[in-house]
Amino acid sequence: MLVKKLIAGSVFAIAAGNVAAVPSDLADLNNDAGTTLFPDVPEDTYFDTRAGYVSLTDTSGVEDDTNATLLAESAALESGNSFGIFNPTSGEKLEVFSGSDSAIAGETVSFNTTTGIATHDGTGASADIGVTFGFFIDNGLGNVWYSDPAMNGGDDFAGLYDTTGTSGEGLFGSDILVAFEDTETGDRDYNDVVVGLTDVAAVPEPGTLALMGMGILGLGVSRLRKS
DSSP: OOOOOEEEEEEEEEEETTTEEEEEEEEEEEEETTTTTSSOOOOOOBOOOOOEEEEEEEESSSSSEEEEEEEEOOTTTTTTTTEEEEOTTTEEEEEETTTTTOEEEEEEEEEEEOOOEEEETTOEEEEESEEEEEEEEEOSSSSSSESSSGTTTOOEEEEEEEEETTTTTTSSSSEEEEEEETTTOOOOOOOSEEESSSSEEEEEHHHHHHHHHHHHHHHHHHHHOOO
16 A cells, blocks of 8 residues: 655744644655655745644635645544644534545535635535634544644644645645644654645734734834824
8 A cells, every 4th residue: 555655854842831843844745665756846845834724815706615635644543534624713613534535635615705604515514614714633533633733732733834836746736735643642744634725825823813913003002102
């Protein structure tokens, strides 16, 4: 059986008292035999955005969609893992890939940008996701990990890579590549579930946005005082 692997450099970060390995750059997608699955993807080109969420980028009309491709899996829990998206406000989830799916599988999720309802075109399942959303992995053992480290007690289980413009590099036109680790005590190679998505862009976690807002407000108050 051909096992797909994501070979990613790692750095170490301390979050909420835990030492967590987080990916720093996207190298190659290879299998165990050393054969490059995506030979046109150069090393040290794509870097972890350190974001936990994405927003739809083509929202000029009421309808929008994102094409999701399960690019690679390399996990003992592969048959039990499921991948999906979630609403950062309500926590409502929509499964995109189940454990029975295998690379290279593709699905489309359609969005109503007015109501925020997202619908899986293949299964017909829908959920109130909104136009800004995060990602989750359920490893089938009662553990659900999120792309926002704050929802994992500060531990980072996912890297979000900006791969815009990769239509000719084997990533199926992905704008964001999400690479997950599926266990708390895993090897942190971030290749257990690797999914590429189109028509999305990375955005900061809500907490970061709030801090940015406070900073801007502080600058405004400071200027008022000086004037």
